[in-house]
Amino acid sequence: MPLSREQIAARMAQEVKPGFVVNLGIGIPTLVANYIPSSWGVFFQSENGLLGVGPFPTEAEVDADLINAGKQTVTAVAGASYFSSADSFAMIRGGHVDLTILGAMQVDQEGNLANWMVPGKMVKGMGGAMDLVAGARRVIVAMQHIDKDGRSKLLPRCDLPLTGRHCVHRVVSDYGVLDLGREGFVLREYAPDLTPDQVLRATQGKIVCAADCRPMTL
Amino acid sequence: MKSKVYSNARTACEGVHDGMTLVFGGFGLCGIPEHCIEALREMRVVNLVCVSNNAGVDDGGLGILLQSRQIKKMISSYVGENALFEKLFLSGELEVEFCPQGTLAERMRAGGAGIPAFFTPTGAGTLIAEGKETRQFNGREYVLERGIVGDFAFVKAWKGDRFGNLIYRKTARNFNPMAATAGKVTVAEVEQLVEIGELDPDQIHTPGVFVQRIFQGHNYQKRIEQRTTRNG
Numbered sequence: 108m109p110l111s112r113e114q115i116a117a118r119m120a121q122e123v124k125p126g127f128v129v130n131l132g133i134g135i136p137t138l139v140a141n142y143i144p145s146s147w148g149v150f151f152q153s154e155n156g157l158l159g160v161g162p163f164p165t166e167a168e169v170d171a172d173l174i175n176a177g178k179q180t181v182t183a184v185a186g187a188s189y190f191s192s193a194d195s196f197a198m199i200r201g202g203h204v205d206l207t208i209l210g211a212m213q214v215d216q217e218g219n220l221a222n223w224m225v226p227g228k229m230v231k232g233m234g235g236a237m238d239l240v241a242g243a244r245r246v247i248v249a250m251q252h253i254d255k256d257g258r259s260k261l262l263p264r265c266d267l268p269l270t271g272r273h274c275v276h277r278v279v280s281d282y283g284v285l286d287l288g289r290e291g292f293v294l295r296e297y298a299p300d301l302t303p304d305q306v307l308r309a310t311q312g313k314i315v316c317a318a319d320c321r322p323m324t325l
Numbered sequence: 326m327k328s329k330v331y332s333n334a335r336t337a338c339e340g341v342h343d344g345m346t347l348v349f350g351g352f353g354l355c356g357i358p359e360h361c362i363e364a365l366r367e368m369r370v371v372n373l374v375c376v377s378n379n380a381g382v383d384d385g386g387l388g389i390l391l392q393s394r395q396i397k398k399m400i401s402s403y404v405g406e407n408a409l410f411e412k413l414f415l416s417g418e419l420e421v422e423f424c425p426q427g428t429l430a431e432r433m434r435a436g437g438a439g440i441p442a443f444f445t446p447t448g449a450g451t452l453i454a455e456g457k458e459t460r461q462f463n464g465r466e467y468v469l470e471r472g473i474v475g476d477f478a479f480v481k482a483w484k485g486d487r488f489g490n491l492i493y494r495k496t497a498r499n500f501n502p503m504a505a506t507a508g509k510v511t512v513a514e515v516e517q518l519v520e521i522g523e524l525d526p527d528q529i530h531t532p533g534v535f536v537q538r539i540f541q542g543h544n545y546q547k548r549i550e551q552r553t554t555r556n557g
Binding site: 153154155156157162163164165166167168169170171172173174175176177178179180181183189190191192193195196199200224227229230231232233234235236237238241242268269270271272273 | 352353354355356378401402403404405406410411414415421423425426427428429430431433434445446447448449450451452453483494495496497498499500501502503530547548549550551552553554555556557
């Protein structure tokens with residue numbers, strides 16, 4: 108069995124180090140915060156203008172003026188700050204955010220990422236994703252390895268419009284953990300219920316198995 | 326000095342004509358100039374070019390100007406919350422220029438700061454860079470993006486004084502400070518309008534020089550798009 112969304116988030120949490128400033132995208136990435144102990148002093152950045160995103164509010168705490176980039180009501184932790192969109196993207200583009208975790212429709216063997224549009228079909232826009240992948244120090248993608256029709260989403264070359272070029276450092280999917288190397292994908296870890304071979308076969312882009320490839324620990 | 330204070334949104338929006346470029350503050354429905362948007366709808370001005378990070382929802386925010394087909398073109402980064410937008414765009418009724426969020430913020434900031442264009446790494450090698458000048462700095466490719474100045478800009482603040490000094494609240498700040506600088510005429514609507522001298526100069530986010538018109542709005546809806554709570 109591939110990993111569940113929650114399991115992907117749990118594995119992704121291992122990518123976060125104490126003291127990091129992290130931006131989490133919408134979807135699976137948002138769940139990652141649930142697996143980070145508050146004692147780590149990690150600050151979550153929300154690109155609409157909040158550094159120090161806290162848990163969802165209680166009904167009594169709900170404030171229409173306090174939301175995250177997914178437009179959800181949130182709270183702010185002690186030490187948080189509010190700022191303008193220009194300051195927010197100065198943080199992001201200026202390399203002051205340690206890690207961004209975001210979703211993807213496609214990633215290819217050159218580290219290209221596509222997640223903002225399907226021509227003629229889905230038109231939502233890139234939001235802050237293009238800035239995040241251009242500016243964050245480390246870019247990790249959380250995604251499903253194959254689409255609903257069983258096709259690999261880890262490709263030789265993205266055929267959807269790109270969000271960023273050569274920007275992905277690592278992919279954590281429901282099948283495994285893969286780094287982007289000079290020669291394409293490098294399988295580092297595989298889902299505990301799968302074999303490395305199953306991950307290799309589910310990957311259409313060029314992929315090699317790392318010498319020390321091992322099952323994920325969750 | 327001529328007073329900047331207007332009695333309501335309708336009088337403060339006087340002078341907006343068909344075909345103008347309008348810059349808006351707000352992120353989603355948070356911190357949007359909701360009374361100005363309503364006034365623009367009542368004024369029935371059409372063929373507008375609207376610069377705003379989002380396009381509201383079907384029946385809120387800029388969505389109400391899409392409903393009434395007053396917008397010719399949107400310059401935005403994300404419009405996923407608005408189904409009508411997607412329909413109008415895919416059918417060709419609405420022109421759209423997608424602009425990455427950070428680039429959009431910087432384009433407003435640059436426009437307001439007298440900077441006609443700037444280089445950013447965002448979008449290099451993507452559709453966004455097509456047809457734009459690019460240049461290498463320290464071995465990396467950057468895209469030339471243009472500053473934006475609107476005929477009018479509309480912002481929403483928490484408090485403002487009669488000179489136009491503004492203080493925003495929490496994440497309702499978002500695009501408002503940049504939008505405030507990027508209008509030939511900037512209209513600010515505030516929840517509380519106070520006398521000059523009542524705001525602490527150390528706390529002001531937008532100095533009043535950027536604001537030409539200000540009014541106090543009443544009965545703010547402040548709609549919440551995604552009301553998410555935990556048990557407490």
